[in-house]
Amino acid sequence: MAAPLPIPRRLGLLLLTMLALTATVLLAGCSVESAPAEDGQRGYRGRVQTPPLERPDFTMLDMYGEPYDFRAETEGKLTYLFVGYTHCPDVCPIHMASIASVLNQMPQYLDHVAVVFITADPERDTPERMREWLRAFSPRFVGLRATQEELRALESELGLPPSAVPVNAEGNYAVGHAAQVIAFSPHGPAHVVYPFGSRQADYANDLPRLMNDRWEER
């Protein structure tokens, strides 16, 4: 048993503890990253999807006009799927730029990741336009186009709200689309989705986990 500390030292310790506590509170308050909800999140910062979304089985035309068999092409790869449009000024390019930047920081995973962008605006998103737009982020990103029926079917299978292309009086149109990126595990369904507002740090935190997580205890 240690002898009781003399009063001044005990005071000092108390002060130190208080300081440490204050610092912790301050740091927590200033932290840029919002604290991940631990409940059912298993350390993920994306939104854990329960039940998981089955990996869909579909074929669409890619940005070279060739058929792209989603399951066959992405088998074994952590696959980020996003429905958007290239005339989108911020949500879509921000998601793409975030993922591209995280992949650049983790080149060891490059060959094990697929990023698939499906246009909700096939009228304006010609294969050329999709190539131009996706290349601005990464030469590895894949762009797909579908008929409206195919897209609706996929969105419904993935529980995404149906994308919409309403035209206003001036003939301009804004495309409504799901704001989240869906992450399919390399060999299975999607357990995690990234709503808009997800940060690079969120993708970076989750990527190695998603690569290795077998989701056994779920």
Add this chain to the structure above:
Amino acid sequence: MRRFLAMLMLMAAAGACTADDSELAVTPTVERAYLAEPIGEGPTAMYLQIRNETQRPASLVAVETEAATQVELHTQRTTGDMMVMEQLDSIPIEPGGVLQMRPGAEHVMLLDPLPSMVMGDTVGATLIFSSGERVQAIVPVVSYGELVEIFEVGAMAPRKERD
């Protein structure tokens, strides 16, 4: 980038000091501005941080820039997991308030930006308020990659929206 951030922080600090000043500004002021580098001939977005230190409510009604002929004020409307852009006639800023445009919320949409603009360029912009006041701004062109960093680590960091 680090130096740029340090500069931003200095600017923020300077801004904070002016805010404490008893002198009131005559017009709203632009504290920060960014224009995303357009990709090909697609549209792009400009983000402004505007402080209204006047004693009157301000209302931004238009932005003019030599970088595009068609310019609109937009916001993103989110319904559940769905996002859609919506044109705004004006964006109000209360006296003493700050309008902080950011990805996923209010932005100035350039429908036909000059495709030749690249990261590192700067463009001029004129903000037009309902009072008729016009405020000039110099806007640097940044890549979407930079934009992601600015909005994640900078003082303009968006509020994280959790559902």
